[in-house]
Amino acid sequence: GAVVSQHPSRVICKSGTSVKIECRSLDFQATTMFWYRQFPKQSLMLMATSNEGSKATYEQGVEKDKFLINHASLTLSTLTVTSAHPEDSSFYICSARSGRGADEQYFGPGTRLTVT
Amino acid sequence: LAKTTQPISMDSYEGQEVNITCSHNNIATNDYITWYQQFPSQGPRFIIQGYKTKVTNEVASLFIPADRKSSTLSLPRVSLSDTAVYYCLVGDRVTDKLIFGTGTRLQVFP
Numbered sequence: 001g002a003v004v005s006q007h008p009s010r011v012i013c014k015s016g017t018s019v020k021i022e023c024r025s026l027d028f029q030a031t032t033m034f035w036y037r038q039f040p041k042q043s044l045m046l047m048a049t050s051n052e053g054s055k056a057t058y059e060q061g062v063e064k065d066k067f068l069i070n071h072a073s074l075t076l077s078t079l080t081v082t083s084a085h086p087e088d089s090s091f092y093i094c095s096a097r098s099g100r101g102a103d104e105q106y107f108g109p110g111t112r113l114t115v116t
Numbered sequence: 117l118a119k120t121t122q123p124i125s126m127d128s129y130e131g132q133e134v135n136i137t138c139s140h141n142n143i144a145t146n147d148y149i150t151w152y153q154q155f156p157s158q159g160p161r162f163i164i165q166g167y168k169t170k171v172t173n174e175v176a177s178l179f180i181p182a183d184r185k186s187s188t189l190s191l192p193r194v195s196l197s198d199t200a201v202y203y204c205l206v207g208d209r210v211t212d213k214l215i216f217g218t219g220t221r222l223q224v225f226p
Contacts, residue, residue: 004159034213043203044160044216093159095214105214107152107159 002028004096006108013084013115021079021111023094029074030096034105035067038091050077084115120204120217127223134191136220138204141185148207149180149187153200154219160203164189191222199224 003026013019023033032051036044048069050056056069068080077096081088091112097105121139128134140149148167152160164171166178166187177190191198201219 006159036216043219046213046215049213091157095159105162107161110157110159112157 002106004106004108010112018082023077025096032097033077034095036093125221136189152203
């Protein structure tokens with residue numbers, strides 16, 4: 001299957017700082033990328049959908065000014081957590097889709113964010 | 117978006133067949149059913165997808181009755197490495213968003 005990478009795999013930052021997480025589709029062009037957040041022992045929660053060259057669509061309850069998403073190319077989407085707080089500590093996972101159908105949606109390995 | 121319901125957890129022993137059933141009573145005509153596997157601190161991994169009847173691949177089978185209101189993921193002869201959380205999702209062909217439910221935490225014992 002296709003490969004999606006995330007960088008960094010884990011990051012620790014201080015409260016009030018911003019952190020950028022990259023999601024890359026390595027061997028295919030991703031017209032759409034999704035960002036999820038997962039707290040311990042919980043399911044994945046969809047945060048936003050980003051389409052290349054357009055603004056991201058955020059799910060209800062997700063602050064778009066806090067979680068900045070940029071999908072500038074067909075292989076890269078970034079999620080920036082601005083002014084991070086300890087409650088933002090979570091596992092952030094991206095997925096990328098090249099076409100219609102769930103079997104064409106591939107997930108990255110995730111990024112563990114810890115805000116101290 | 118169709119909501120899915122599946123058991124929170126299941127236990128099994130190595131070598132047994134495991135069947136995890138998912139209910140999706142409000143599935144729409146164009147929706148498809150997909151199962152993902154997730155290990156701790158990893159992203160979900162695609163297992164199998166189907167629309168109706170039976171689908172089989174090298175790792176699992178997916179059984180979908182005619183009314184499509186439920187589906188069953190069948191894992192033959194599980195091993196310890198199959199201990200994971202299994203998510204049943206119903207695809208939204210309008211938005212293509214995948215909404216994850218609670219998942220089923222499968223524990224395989226030796």
